[in-house]
Amino acid sequence: MSDAPTLPGHPHIARRGSTLQVEDVALDALAREHGTPLFVYSKQWMLDALAAYQRGFAGRDALICYAMKANSSLGVLRVFAEAGCGFDIVSGGELARVLAAGAEPAKVIFSGVGKTRAEMRQALAAGIGCFNVESEAELDVLNEVALAQGRRAPVSVRINPNVDPKTHPYISTGLKGNKFGVAHDRAVAVYRHAAALPGLQVVGIDCHIGSQITESSPYLDALDRILDLVQAIEAAGVPLHHIDFGGGLGIDYDGDTPPAADVLWKQLFARLDARGFGDRRILIEPGRSLVGNAGLCVTEVLYTKPGEEKNFCIVDAAMNDLPRPAMYQAFHRIVPVAERPSLPATRYDVVGPVCESGDWLGRDRDLAVEAGDLLAVLSAGAYCMSMASNYNTRARAAEVLVSGANATLIRRRETVEDQLRTEQAL
Numbered sequence: 001m002s003d004a005p006t007l008p009g010h011p012h013i014a015r016r017g018s019t020l021q022v023e024d025v026a027l028d029a030l031a032r033e034h035g036t037p038l039f040v041y042s043k044q045w046m047l048d049a050l051a052a053y054q055r056g057f058a059g060r061d062a063l064i065c066y067a068m069k070a071n072s073s074l075g076v077l078r079v080f081a082e083a084g085c086g087f088d089i090v091s092g093g094e095l096a097r098v099l100a101a102g103a104e105p106a107k108v109i110f111s112g113v114g115k116t117r118a119e120m121r122q123a124l125a126a127g128i129g130c131f132n133v134e135s136e137a138e139l140d141v142l143n144e145v146a147l148a149q150g151r152r153a154p155v156s157v158r159i160n161p162n163v164d165p166k167t168h169p170y171i172s173t174g175l176k177g178n179k180f181g182v183a184h185d186r187a188v189a190v191y192r193h194a195a196a197l198p199g200l201q202v203v204g205i206d207c208h209i210g211s212q213i214t215e216s217s218p219y220l221d222a223l224d225r226i227l228d229l230v231q232a233i234e235a236a237g238v239p240l241h242h243i244d245f246g247g248g249l250g251i252d253y254d255g256d257t258p259p260a261a262d263v264l265w266k267q268l269f270a271r272l273d274a275r276g277f278g279d280r281r282i283l284i285e286p287g288r289s290l291v292g293n294a295g296l297c298v299t300e301v302l303y304t305k306p307g308e309e310k311n312f313c314i315v316d317a318a319m320n321d322l323p324r325p326a327m328y329q330a331f332h333r334i335v336p337v338a339e340r341p342s343l344p345a346t347r348y349d350v351v352g353p354v355c356e357s358g359d360w361l362g363r364d365r366d367l368a369v370e371a372g373d374l375l376a377v378l379s380a381g382a383y384c385m386s387m388a389s390n391y392n393t394r395a396r397a398a399e400v401l402v403s404g405a406n407a408t409l410i411r412r413r414e415t416v417e418d419q420l421r422t423e424q425a426l
């Protein structure tokens with residue numbers, strides 16, 4: 001990347017001359033070519049984020065399974081498949097997608113509380129590496145489906161360790177009140193049950209405590225609780241080949257300071273080593289931390305609208321493209337693509353065209369902008385495009401993957417014809 005000054009916390013986004021660029025590609029040129037809203041991703045950011053995990057796992061027996069729900073675009077999946085990653089999937093659709101991107105089936109693990117029989121059949125036929133089973137009822141159904149196919153399904157049981165990840169309530173998953181996993185107290189009994197089912201082969205144990213976690217302590221607490229269980233389950237005669245420690249590591253949206261992946265894993269391996277589990281195979285399922293700050297969304301200012309209580313900056317991206325503010329009151333930094341030093345900044349709510357008051361992207365932002373200007377909504381690599389919808393019959397945005405000076409359109413903009421294709425008027 002060139003020596004232009006980078007945005008704080010975003011080493012792959014720089015301001016060169018009058019425009020922002022991702023790696024060596026100018027955003028104004030991309031917007032002219034592909035229109036807006038437009039997602040732009042840095043391949044190097046993804047590989048650097050992956051490298052932090054790989055450093056943390058150097059010399060260990062480990063598999064990084066990218067949680068593809070964070071961003072499941074084929075071009076993004078291909079980056080991780082080529083880097084040798086496994087994948088964490090949560091639906092038959094994700095399985096089909098990841099196989100289309102060239103993933104090795106044996107490196108695919110299947111999480112989620114509501115797998116259907118059809119999805120189980122599809123995943124068994126593909127030969128995935130492990131089912132992360134979330135209930136006793138699911139164990140029984142998977143056993144039945146596997147026996148009917150004459151196979152044994154490799155399974156882990158997802159344990160709910162009842163640890164507070166200290167994150168937004170909608171994205172904490174390892175508390176007693178959450179729908180995920182099997183209660184810690186039931187774990188040994190559930191493992192005995194699994195081990196007795198002829199269509200199953202117990203291979204591991206799994207947990208995932210939440211998302212956008214910015215401290216190490218919830219992980220250390222969860223690890224201790226899981227290792228206690230590994231000891232108890234193995235004492236009950238069920239050997240466990242691997243420990244899957246889930247994902248959840250946060251990113252910097254607004255000055256957040258999560259531990260770096262290698263620093264976190266140094267701490268976790270110190271605990272694993274101290275307790276005699278340092279040689280055990282480790283799986284992880286990171287999503288956001290591998291893609292979140294790789295991406296931004298370029299959007300055009302349509303109108304500025306002064307109001308009695310608030311001023312509005314109305315842009316062409318909306319809650320259907322960037323659902324996180326509406327869903328979790330999430331913060332995304334918003335910066336102009338070209339700065340206007342001579343224009344005084346005005347305080348705006350940045351909002352989209354969707355007919356809902358919840359359709360906002362940022363509140364109380366000081367911006368020097370006029371209609372026609374471009375803005376970049378940062379930290380938009382994870383849980384934006386993968387959660388995008390067609391609400392208000394809005395077409396989903398296009399996506400570009402940047403590598404150095406090369407920009408590849410990895411998803412063309414959706415058309416209204418694409419949307420109407422599956423429907424039938426009476």
Ligand code: LLP
Nearest residue numbers: 067111208211212247248285286287288383
């Ligand atoms: N494994 C399992 C079983 C999960 O449920 C999740 C995320 C992950 C791995 C990946 O977690 P990550 O490393 O990305 O934190 N839409 C929300 C986030 C939902 C996370 C759901 N589960 C958001 O935009 O903040």
